[in-house]
Amino acid sequence: MDKxxxxxxxxxxxxxxxxxSKNAALPILAxxxxxxxxxxxxxVPRLLDIEVMMNILNRLGCQTQHEQEMVIVDTxxxxxxxxxxxxxxxxxxxxxxxxxxxxxxxxxxxxxxxxCAIGERKIDLHLKGLRALGAVIEEQDQQILCKARKLVxxxxxxxxxxxxxxxxxxxxxxxAEGTTVITxxxxxxxxxxxxxxxxxxxxxxxxxxxxxxxxxxxKKLNPCTYxxxxxxxxxxxxxxxxAATRGNVTLTHCNxxxxxxxxxxxxxxGVQIGVCNDIMSVSCxxxxxxxxxxxxxxxxxxxxxxxxxxxxxxxxxxxxxxxxETVFEGRFKHVDELTVMGxxxxxxxxxxxxxxxxxxxxxxxxxxxxxxxxxLVIAGLAAQGKTIVEQVHHIDRGYxxxxxxxxxxxxxxxxxxxxxxxxxxxx
Numbered sequence: 001m002d003k004x005x006x007x008x009x010x011x012x013x014x015x016x017x018x019x020x021s022k023n024a025a026l027p028i029l030a031x032x033x034x035x036x037x038x039x040x041x042x043x044v045p046r047l048l049d050i051e052v053m054m055n056i057l058n059r060l061g062c063q064t065q066h067e068q069e070m071v072i073v074d075t076x077x078x079x080x081x082x083x084x085x086x087x088x089x090x091x092x093x094x095x096x097x098x099x100x101x102x103x104x105x106x107x108x109x110x111x112x113x114x115x116c117a118i119g120e121r122k123i124d125l126h127l128k129g130l131r132a133l134g135a136v137i138e139e140q141d142q143q144i145l146c147k148a149r150k151l152v153x154x155x156x157x158x159x160x161x162x163x164x165x166x167x168x169x170x171x172x173x174x175x176a177e178g179t180t181v182i183t184x185x186x187x188x189x190x191x192x193x194x195x196x197x198x199x200x201x202x203x204x205x206x207x208x209x210x211x212x213x214x215x216x217x218x219k220k221l222n223p224c225t226y227x228x229x230x231x232x233x234x235x236x237x238x239x240x241x242x243a244a245t246r247g248n249v250t251l252t253h254c255n256x257x258x259x260x261x262x263x264x265x266x267x268x269x270g271v272q273i274g275v276c277n278d279i280m281s282v283s284c285x286x287x288x289x290x291x292x293x294x295x296x297x298x299x300x301x302x303x304x305x306x307x308x309x310x311x312x313x314x315x316x317x318x319x320x321x322x323x324x325e326t327v328f329e330g331r332f333k334h335v336d337e338l339t340v341m342g343x344x345x346x347x348x349x350x351x352x353x354x355x356x357x358x359x360x361x362x363x364x365x366x367x368x369x370x371x372x373x374x375x376l377v378i379a380g381l382a383a384q385g386k387t388i389v390e391q392v393h394h395i396d397r398g399y400x401x402x403x404x405x406x407x408x409x410x411x412x413x414x415x416x417x418x419x420x421x422x423x424x425x426x427x
Contacts, residue, residue, distance in 0.1 A: 153178030290319025
């Protein structure tokens with residue numbers, strides 16, 4: 001398995017372009033099935049999750065290709081509604097295919113999805129929403145059979161503002177008969193991007209970005225050309241890394257309005273941030289300050305996907321900070337690895353209590369999931385000495401060659417693959 005080798009202690013500086021959003025691209029790739037023809041998607045990053053989704057589309061009979069940052073999807077040859085179990089186990093976002101396949105074929109067979117082990121993530125809200133639209137769903141062990149002779153609009157209230165459930169319902173309802181209203185809908189920017197893509201294909205959807213989304217079903221959607229929004233979590237990761245290394249970094253092709261909660265937290269920590277259109281500058285000349293309390297919650301509150309990264313910054317701050325995780329109960333697995341590097345963090349249920357230390361020290365650590373892996377990279381960049389991050393495949397799910405991203409900013413970080421010359425880890 002690949003490893004990242006980091007010689008820490010170097011201040012990050014320079015300019016970096018933020019690539020397209022994984023969490024926006026995945027449901028949009030699934031939504032391509034709603035149109036019959038060729039869809040062109042721009043600003044699509046090269047990630048393991050994107051590759052898995054394209055492989056699923058190919059197995060469903062579509063033809064896909066990824067050229068630089070453009071993905072071309074030809075759905076005219078789609079001929080299957082059975083999502084392969086082996087591919088579903090690789091990625092939770094494969095669940096997004098339920099709505100589009102049900103709308104296109106009136107039937108879909110899927111399996112319980114896989115993905116990062118960050119806690120229980122049920123799909124009951126997805127199934128509840130599709131049942132409300134007229135689907136008959138049968139669960140057999142790990143297999144889920146879903147049929148609908150006709151999808152009909154409905155009023156659907158979500159018990160929790162689930163991003164995935166909101167998006168799946170939107171896609172299924174886009175071609176349902178009548179009007180669908182989703183209340184307590186998720187409000188993330190990725191929801192808005194999906195709405196804009198579907199409307200570009202001819203759908204009639206309003207309200208994304210608020211807690212109420214209204215979908216007027218249409219009979220047909222047409223292929224289009226569309227550009228994916230920037231990845232706010234990648235942008236946030238770079239911002240935090242700049243602060244943790246006391247650097248001075250400029251981010252281009254980003255959307256600062258998607259990062260308001262993070263900007264607020266970083267400013268409380270004493271980080272200087274400048275914003276101009278789609279450009280942000282981040283600098284931290286001195287030691288950051290502790291932040292008394294941060295609580296993760298659905299957008300527009302502080303995102304759980306940046307919790308582990310910010311925790312690294314707090315370990316290097318002056319004072320005592322508290323982090324409360326309310327979204328995923330298994331999202332503190334990075335804490336043990338940070339402790340190995342010298343962090344002073346204690347956990348009590350869904351609370352993390354962080355006492356700032358003078359420095360972190362390089363060590364061999366393991367990425368247990370996507371965002372935990374990104375946090376360990378930041379820790380390695382800021383630490384004294386050599387850090388080796390193992391299980392890099394988790395990081396590759398959401399960051400397009402993270403080592404290249406930070407190399408552009410002056411970091412001493414390299415990928416070691418088993419096929420390359422043996423690396424002397426004792427040096």
